[in-house]
Amino acid sequence: MRDLDLRLLRYFIAIAEHASFSAAADALGVSQPALSQGLRRLEDVVGTPLIRRAPRGSPKALALTKVGEGLLEDSRSLLAHASRVLKRVADHADKTKIRIGFGTSTPQILTRDILRRAGELGNTEVSLEFVSWGDEVGSLERGDVDIIVLQARDRFLDPRLLVIPLMTVQRVAIFHVDHALAARSSVAMRDLDDVPIIDAASDRDYWIVNPRPTGRAPVTVGPAARTVDEMLTFVSAGRGMAITSATVAEKHNWPDLRFIPIADLEPATVFLAGLQSERRREIRTLIESFAKPKL
The missing domain is CATH 3.40.190.10 (Periplasmic binding protein-like II)
Structure with a gap:
C-alpha cells in the first residue's frame, strides 16, 4: 500500500471546491502544472480518476467522479483530524492547555464556573475562545477549542460529542x-x-x-x-x-x-460538550465533573 500525502489531499479538496484548476492554484499559492501533477499522483495512488469535465451546459468546468465524491468527504475528515493532532503536539508541554469555547449566548455565571473548575484541576493553562453561532461543533473538530458551551433542544445528541446538559434558559x-x-x-x-x-x-x-x-x-x-x-x-x-x-x-x-x-x-438547554475521542485526562475530567450532582 502506497503512502498517502496529505498535501495531495489539500490539492484535491481545493480543485473540488473551486471547480477550477486556475482558481485552486491561486488559492493554494502553487502553479497550475504543480497542481495538475499533484492530482495525477493522487489518482495514481487511489488507482482511479477523481475529476472529470462537467457535462456540457453545466455552470462548472469540472465535476467529481463517484470515487471523487467519496474521497472528498473522507479527505476533509482526515485533514481535520491531522490538524487536531498537530495542534495537540504543538500544545504539549508540562501544563495541559484547555481552550474553552463560548459564544454570545453563553451565561456568564457558567463561564466563571467552568474556569474555576478548570483551575482547580492543577497543572493546567486555561483560555477562553469566542466561537460564532453555528460553529460550535466545527471548532471542536478543527481543534480550535477543547470544550464548548452551546445551546440547543433538550434532546440534543451528536455521536461525535460527549455532551453534558447544564441548565435551561427561556x-x-x-x-x-x-x-x-x-x-x-x-x-x-x-x-x-x-x-x-x-x-x-x-x-x-x-x-x-x-x-x-x-x-x-x-x-x-x-x-x-x-x-x-x-x-x-x-x-x-x-x-x-x-x-x-x-x-x-x-x-x-x-x-x-x-x-x-x-x-x-x-426553553433552550445549555450543554457542555467535548469530543468523544478526547483522551486527555484533565479535559475529560472537567467535562464529566459537570455530570455529577452538586452536594
Missing part, C-alpha cells in the same frame, strides 16, 4: 420597539404565526420554530442570519422578528429592541 421573541407586540409582557406561539421571522443559518428549525404548534410553517425573511449580531441588526432594521434565548437578551440591551418572553415555548 426562549424569547425579539421585536423592534415599534412592533405591535413589543409592548406585551409575554406572547404565545399562536401570536407569532403570521409575524415574519428572520431566517436562521444555524439549527434553523429549532430557532424559527418550524413547524409551529399549529402545524403551520413560519413566514421567514431572508437572508438567513449567520450570527447573533446579524439577527439583532435585521430586527433593528425592521425586517422581522426573531427568537433567541434570554441569555442573549441579558447581553444586548439595544434601545430599539424589545425581548419578550414566549410563555408556551420550551
Whole structure:
C-alpha cells in the first residue's frame, strides 16, 4: 500500500471546491502544472480518476467522479483530524492547555464556573475562545477549542460529542420597539404565526420554530442570519422578528429592541460538550465533573 500525502489531499479538496484548476492554484499559492501533477499522483495512488469535465451546459468546468465524491468527504475528515493532532503536539508541554469555547449566548455565571473548575484541576493553562453561532461543533473538530458551551433542544445528541446538559434558559421573541407586540409582557406561539421571522443559518428549525404548534410553517425573511449580531441588526432594521434565548437578551440591551418572553415555548438547554475521542485526562475530567450532582 502506497503512502498517502496529505498535501495531495489539500490539492484535491481545493480543485473540488473551486471547480477550477486556475482558481485552486491561486488559492493554494502553487502553479497550475504543480497542481495538475499533484492530482495525477493522487489518482495514481487511489488507482482511479477523481475529476472529470462537467457535462456540457453545466455552470462548472469540472465535476467529481463517484470515487471523487467519496474521497472528498473522507479527505476533509482526515485533514481535520491531522490538524487536531498537530495542534495537540504543538500544545504539549508540562501544563495541559484547555481552550474553552463560548459564544454570545453563553451565561456568564457558567463561564466563571467552568474556569474555576478548570483551575482547580492543577497543572493546567486555561483560555477562553469566542466561537460564532453555528460553529460550535466545527471548532471542536478543527481543534480550535477543547470544550464548548452551546445551546440547543433538550434532546440534543451528536455521536461525535460527549455532551453534558447544564441548565435551561427561556426562549424569547425579539421585536423592534415599534412592533405591535413589543409592548406585551409575554406572547404565545399562536401570536407569532403570521409575524415574519428572520431566517436562521444555524439549527434553523429549532430557532424559527418550524413547524409551529399549529402545524403551520413560519413566514421567514431572508437572508438567513449567520450570527447573533446579524439577527439583532435585521430586527433593528425592521425586517422581522426573531427568537433567541434570554441569555442573549441579558447581553444586548439595544434601545430599539424589545425581548419578550414566549410563555408556551420550551426553553433552550445549555450543554457542555467535548469530543468523544478526547483522551486527555484533565479535559475529560472537567467535562464529566459537570455530570455529577452538586452536594
